[in-house]
Amino acid sequence: MLHDLIEAFRKNGCCICYLIRKRVHKYMGDFLYEQVNDVGIREQLRKSLGFCNIHAWQLQKLGDGFGESIIYQDLFETIINKLNNIYESNNMLKTFIKELSKNKNLDNFRDKNDICLICKQEKEWEEMYALSFIEYFHEPIFKKSFQNSFGLCIPHLLEVLKKCKDVKLFKGIIRIELGIMDNLLKELKEFHRKHDYRFSKEGFGKEGDSWIRAIEKIVGKGTLL
Ligand SMILES: [Zn+2]
Numbered sequence: 115m116l117h118d119l120i121e122a123f124r125k126n127g128c129c130i131c132y133l134i135r136k137r138v139h140k141y142m143g144d145f146l147y148e149q150v151n152d153v154g155i156r157e158q159l160r161k162s163l164g165f166c167n168i169h170a171w172q173l174q175k176l177g178d179g180f181g182e183s184i185i186y187q188d189l190f191e192t193i194i195n196k197l198n199n200i201y202e203s204n205n206m207l208k209t210f211i212k213e214l215s216k217n218k219n220l221d222n223f224r225d226k227n228d229i230c231l232i233c234k235q236e237k238e239w240e241e242m243y244a245l246s247f248i249e250y251f252h253e254p255i256f257k258k259s260f261q262n263s264f265g266l267c268i269p270h271l272l273e274v275l276k277k278c279k280d281v282k283l284f285k286g287i288i289r290i291e292l293g294i295m296d297n298l299l300k301e302l303k304e305f306h307r308k309h310d311y312r313f314s315k316e317g318f319g320k321e322g323d324s325w326i327r328a329i330e331k332i333v334g335k336g337t338l339l
Pocket residue numbers: 128129130131132266267268269270334335
């Protein structure tokens with residue numbers, strides 16, 4: 115795990131975002147290949163009505179129509195059954211109409227606690243990497259690699275801080291992040307300055323993509339491939 119994190123620090127962007135993206139990609143491939151026929155998984159998918167918007171389309175991009183058709187047959191049967199019941203019973207119809215304004219879109223057909231399987235996995239990995247981050251922070255090679263990296267995106271910084279029980283460690287992480295963010299802010303200001311017509315001939319240096327890194331810093335990379 116230490117090795118994974120050090121390797122991730124060398125990539126562009128937040129190390130936890132990078133590691134999660136890598137795992138999600140592998141998980142999806144394995145999922146379509148191995149788990150589509152698993153009875154327990156199929157049942158879970160019926161309950162969550164498949165995946166969230168982002169993961170459903172990410173999975174689609176892998177192009178496995180065969181695996182997907184198995185999943186979506188189940189989902190259509192689930193929805194058709196529910197809609198049929200609503201159509202047939204006036205009591206169910208009344209309740210359904212009442213619930214429509216309270217629930218968010220697909221939550222009308224599922225329990226709000228049954229979230230997308232891949233989102234659930236992501237959350238577990240996020241927690242695991244946040245804990246590892248804290249565990250390895252005292253290692254000089256870890257700290258040095260962190261210092262020389264993009265740092266963490268703010269959502270993952272907060273996830274790490276949430277798990278940090280030691281004030282000294284807490285402050286150590288914030289101090290390094292402040293240094294990284296201060297540099298990014300300077301680059302943003304430089305990028306902005308060069309848009310002034312008086313300086314526009316100077317050309318851009320490493321601050322050229324600072325506005326993109328700033329977006330990633332605030333919201334994270336997400337899992338879009
Ligand atoms: Zn991140």
